[in-house]
Amino acid sequence: MSFHQPILPGTAIELVKSRNMANAESFLADFAAAGLVKTYALMREIRTVGRPTMTVRDAQIPQEEWVRIIASKNVGTALNGGTVRLEGATSPGGLSNIQITGISFSEASLAKVLDRYCGAPAQASALHPEAGNACSNGELPRSFESQSREPKEVRPIEVGDLTASIAQTMKATGLGRTKVNQLIKKGDLVKTKVGYRTLITVEIIERSVGATVTN
Numbered sequence: 001m002s003f004h005q006p007i008l009p010g011t012a013i014e015l016v017k018s019r020n021m022a023n024a025e026s027f028l029a030d031f032a033a034a035g036l037v038k039t040y041a042l043m044r045e046i047r048t049v050g051r052p053t054m055t056v057r058d059a060q061i062p063q064e065e066w067v068r069i070i071a072s073k074n075v076g077t078a079l080n081g082g083t084v085r086l087e088g089a090t091s092p093g094g095l096s097n098i099q100i101t102g103i104s105f106s107e108a109s110l111a112k113v114l115d116r117y118c119g120a121p122a123q124a125s126a127l128h129p130e131a132g133n134a135c136s137n138g139e140l141p142r143s144f145e146s147q148s149r150e151p152k153e154v155r156p157i158e159v160g161d162l163t164a165s166i167a168q169t170m171k172a173t174g175l176g177r178t179k180v181n182q183l184i185k186k187g188d189l190v191k192t193k194v195g196y197r198t199l200i201t202v203e204i205i206e207r208s209v210g211a212t213v214t215n
Helices: 009-017 024-033 063-071 075-079 107-118 166-173 177-186 202-209
Strands: 039-047 054-060 084-086 097-106 192-194 197-201
Touching (some): 009 097, 024 063, 024 107, 063 084, 075 097, 097 107, 166 177, 166 202
Antiparallel strands (some): 039 054, 192 197
16 A cells, blocks of 8 residues: 555645635646646556556556546546546557546645645734735746746756746756657656646656756
């Protein structure tokens, strides 16, 4: 059995709402799709054309499956405790048909993301009521958005950053846009759309190039 601190989707939603973040369900799905929050399933049944059905119990849900959950408009089902069915290809070589049951969230990874981008609740006080309120009005704070912008002066990836923009990835790895796009197309780099932001997790970048990219 995997070792994590699981909380049910309802508890995760309340935790997000406690940081004054609107649209908690959408943000939870976006965080999971970006690889920022770890999620688990009691059971995942994977059916690929031409291969035996594989059943995986109590294991982490890959972020690309969350991308499919969002694209197939199954977020509500996933967060309401229902069984999520992701339709795949009907011919060999395509996407697998996946059935996901019993989704839970890692409390530790969710708290880390909320503390990083929304401010810890303990920071709020009468003197600084804005503390812990950085995610109000249903918007991610500037610290999150700044990682997806591509200004002329690209901010380097720093220790503690969880995601990076395409421009930051290019600067950190020394690769050109064409090569980065090739790695994305091959699946070596997984690009995730979070709202209008295009992000790649730092962990995936470092795994792809085999080196630390933070300053």
